[in-house]
Amino acid sequence: MTSSSQSAEAPHNFRSVKSSQVVLKELMIPSYANFGGKVHGGIILSLMDKIAYTAAATHSRGYCVTASVDSVNFVNSVNVGELVTLMASVNYVGRSSMEVGIKVVSQDFKRGIEKHTNTSYFTMVAIDETTRESIPVPGLILENDKEIERFIWGKFRKQYKLDYKKQFHSMQDDLDMSREKQKLLNENCFVKSPNKSV
Numbered sequence: 001m002t003s004s005s006q007s008a009e010a011p012h013n014f015r016s017v018k019s020s021q022v023v024l025k026e027l028m029i030p031s032y033a034n035f036g037g038k039v040h041g042g043i044i045l046s047l048m049d050k051i052a053y054t055a056a057a058t059h060s061r062g063y064c065v066t067a068s069v070d071s072v073n074f075v076n077s078v079n080v081g082e083l084v085t086l087m088a089s090v091n092y093v094g095r096s097s098m099e100v101g102i103k104v105v106s107q108d109f110k111r112g113i114e115k116h117t118n119t120s121y122f123t124m125v126a127i128d129e130t131t132r133e134s135i136p137v138p139g140l141i142l143e144n145d146k147e148i149e150r151f152i153w154g155k156f157r158k159q160y161k162l163d164y165k166k167q168f169h170s171m172q173d174d175l176d177m178s179r180e181k182q183k184l185l186n187e188n189c190f191v192k193s194p195n196k197s198v
C-alpha cells in the first residue's frame with residue numbers, strides 16, 4: 001500500500017512524521033573556527049549529515065546512507081560561542097529513499113539574537129547491510145497540511161533532480177570542447193600553454 005489518505009486507520013507499518021523528528025544542539029567552540037573567527041561551513045555540514053542520518057534511521061529503523069545533498073546556501077555566518085540548533089524532519093519517502101528537511105539556526109547569546117543559517121534537504125537511502133542493496137522503508141503518516149505540503153514538495157524535488165540529471169547528461173553529450181575552448185577568451189582566465197588547436 002502506498003497511500004492511506006482516505007482511510008481512518010494508517011497501515012500498521014506506516015510511521016508519523018513526528019516519530020522521527022530530531023533536534024540537535026551544539027555549542028560552537030574555538031576549534032570549529034577558521035582564521036576569521038567564523039565557524040567552518042564543513043562543521044555545520046557534518047552536523048547536518050549526522051541529524052539527517054538520525055531522522056532517517058529512526059524512521060526506517062535501519063541502516064541508511066546519504067545519497068545526495070541539495071544545494072546548501074549559508075545565509076548567515078556562525079561565530080564561536082553561539083549555540084547552533086538543527087531541526088530535522090522526514091518530509092517525503094519513496095520506496096527506499098527519504099528526504100530529510102533540515103533547518104539550522106544559531107543563537108548569539110551576547111546580542112540576544114537568533115539567526116537563520118540555512119535550510120537544506122538530504123536524501124537518505126535505506127540499505128541492507130549484507131547485500132548493500134536499497135530496501136523499502138515504511139510509509140509516512142501525514143497529520144496536517146504542513147506535513148502534506150512538505151511531502152508534495154519532497155516528491156517535486158525528487159522529480160526535479162531526476163529531470164536535471166537527464167538534462168545534464170544530454171548536455172554533456174552535446175558539449176563541443178573545441179568551441180568551448182574558443183569561448184575561454186571571454187572568461188576570467190589566462191591560458192598559459194594553449195594547445196595549437198585552440
Ligand SMILES: CC(C)(COP(=O)(O)OP(=O)(O)OC[C@H]1O[C@@H](n2cnc3c(N)ncnc32)[C@H](O)[C@@H]1OP(=O)(O)O)[C@@H](O)C(=O)NCCC(=O)NCCS
Pocket residue numbers: 065066067068093094095096097098123125127134161
Ligand atoms: C545511494 C545508493 C544506495 C543508490 O544506489 P542505486 O543503485 O541508485 O539504488 P536504487 O536504484 O535502488 O535507488 C534507490 C533509491 O535511491 C534514490 N537515489 C539514488 N541515487 C540518488 C541520488 N543521487 N540522489 C537522490 N536519490 C537517489 C532513488 O531515486 C531510489 O529512490 P526510491 O527507492 O525511493 O524510489 C548508492 O548510490 C550508494 O550506496 N551510494 C553511496 C552512498 C554513501 O556511501 N554515502 C556516503 C558518502 S560519504
